Amino acid sequence: MRINKLLSNLGFCSRRETNRLIEENRITVNGELCSPGQWVEEDDLILIDNKPIPVKDKIYIALNKPVGVTCTAAKEVENNIIDFINYPEYIFPVGRLDKESQGLILLTNDGELANKILESENQHEKEYIVTVHKPFDSNFLQGMAEGVEIFGVKTRPCIVTRVSEDTFRIILTQGLNKQIRRMTKAFGYTVIRLERVRIVNIKIYNINIGRWRYLTEKEVMELKN
Incomplete structure (x- = not known):
């Protein structure tokens, strides 16, 4: 390499x-x-x-990212996630969560594990809670679940369930750029709140907005397996 x-x-x-x-x-x-x-x-x-090359201990962090923080390690980008978390060792975000969204993002210095999580063909699940600007019907849920054409391709079938009249839960196994926002837009809806609550086996619960915690040994082993 x-x-x-x-x-x-x-x-x-x-x-x-x-x-x-x-x-x-x-x-x-x-x-x-x-x-x-x-x-x-x-x-x-x-x-x-x-x-x-010195051997570094592996670092695995789960952060509940606030809206307004950009998921990049580029120091020249204002409000980047590395400056936000201000961790003393070299780490980087695993994938992205757009600036207007909040919720779970993993940070690590383990490039091999990060690559495995990000590989599209591995079909790792990512779960989101999404609120749109107006109520939707069952046809919207079914259409989202069956896949939506964006970027000239149809998204993978996914799991979509209702939370309330204007909020749904969606579980994806791919990560196209602003995928959920583009999928909802195809049906005439605008996302007003998007929160990622799970990546594979790692959940956001009990981590306050803007706070982070280390992954447990069990969580890391489950991710690697």
Whole structure:
């Protein structure tokens, strides 16, 4: 894999930070200076500042993200999630939850687990509670569940159930950009509140808005399995 991905998977630093280290001639691979985007093997001798890559403890965090925080590790973006959580070690968000939405987002330094969660074909469940601007009928629920054409493709069938006259629960196994907002818009509805309450086995309950907690060992093992 590329050196950037390897260092991110190992929890050492971001892919962008890797580029900076390469530009500063601080990374060598098998005794030679590393080049940008270089492909490496895990058994290559990779040194940073003439020292082996340090082994980092894996970090797994569940955050109840407020509206207004952007799920990016890019420091130049205002109100980014990394500045918001202000964690002392390198971590990054697993996937995205758009700025106008709230709820569960996972952060970690475990690139391999993050990739497994994000792989679309793994069909990991993500659960949301959604309120729209007006009441809906059963035809709306059925249409959403059967799949909606957005981006020129039909979304996967999903589970949609009523919570109240204008609020529904939806369980997706894919994560297209602003998928729920675009699905509801196709039926003439506008989302006014969207909260993610579950990712696979991790639930938001008992985490107040803007607060976070570490995942338990049991939760991490279930995620990995």
